[in-house]
Amino acid sequence: MSARFEPIRGGYVHLDIAGVAHRVYYEEAGAGIPLLCLHTAGAHSSQWRHLMCDPRVTDHFRVVAFDLPWHGKSAPPPGWQDQEYRLTGDGYVAAIVAVWNALGLDRPVVIGCSMGGRVVVRLALDHGPALRGVIGLEGSDRPSPWYDGSWLDRPEFARGDFCAALVSGLVAPQSPDVHRWETLWHYHQSGSDVFKGDMHFYRTDSEYSERSHQIDTSRCPVVLMTGEYDYSCTPEDTRATAARIPGAEAIVMEGLGHFPMSENPERFASYLLPVLERLRATDSRASLRSTGATRGRPDGG
Secondary structure (H helix, E strand, O other), X not given: OOOOOOOOEEEEEEEEEOOEEEEEEXXXXXXXXXXXXXXOOOOOHHHHHHHHOOHHHHOOEEEEEEOOOOOOOOOOOOOHHHOOOOOXXXXXXXXXXXXXXXOOOOOOEEEEEOHHHHHHHXXXXXXXXXXXXXXXXXXXXXOOOOOOHHHHHOHHHHXXXXXXXHHHHHOOOOOOHHHHHHHHHHHHOOOOOHHHHHHHHHHXXXXXXXXXXXXXXXXOOEEEEEEOOOOOOOHHHHHHHHHHOOOOEEEEEOOOOOOHHHHOHHHHHHHXXXXXXXXXXXXXXXXXXXXXXXXXXXXXX
């Protein structure tokens, strides 16, 4: 078999996150509007590799995904051995903003899944004017009530294979085996107690339902997309969140579960591509209005 190269480029960026030095790994492909991708709890940026290899996306978007510190190829900060990893809402947002500034992403679209789909709500609240829009996959504005926190302290939860088994039921039954097992492998690779640390944010530090109505979707469009088989963030959770955000759009994806971008990339693309095209068209119209071109006068009058 002849060698085949993917268009993905990888590298490291040294930056400060909340005053602490970090070395963060990122990957990117394509050119155009920045599309910043956020992985799920306990996983890493490899979840987005199919999107980065899809020319229907990369012909128009600069797709960037990074490993949150403690995840994938991004190391914990110095002294990690003497601390417990716990992801907070403030720390998560600080990391995202630090990466997009360091990489020079001008008004990116941010797309995140699971905990990434939750944090985009806060990004739209706190940084909406600096964004072209947000896409929350398996996302809502409040923690899901089904989680029982008592099992977080069990020793098995520190193991990647246990975490993979825990999330395996969130993959839709229609998803091809090769993609199902690749998705679960990301959890097998997780560092000890990293998934548990992410659950701190996902379960206890990401309640935005009292403020989500304040999002101005005329400046930062909000699209929420959830797989019909997701019982972590159910379609009902997503619809309820969209109902609280004036102008937000909710899409239920048939035949998909909690990891749409990795468990069934082609089916996911059938839902995502029209959304990206609408955001691209909206951005083009906004650019024309800002220059006055829609009224045919270069001075904008």
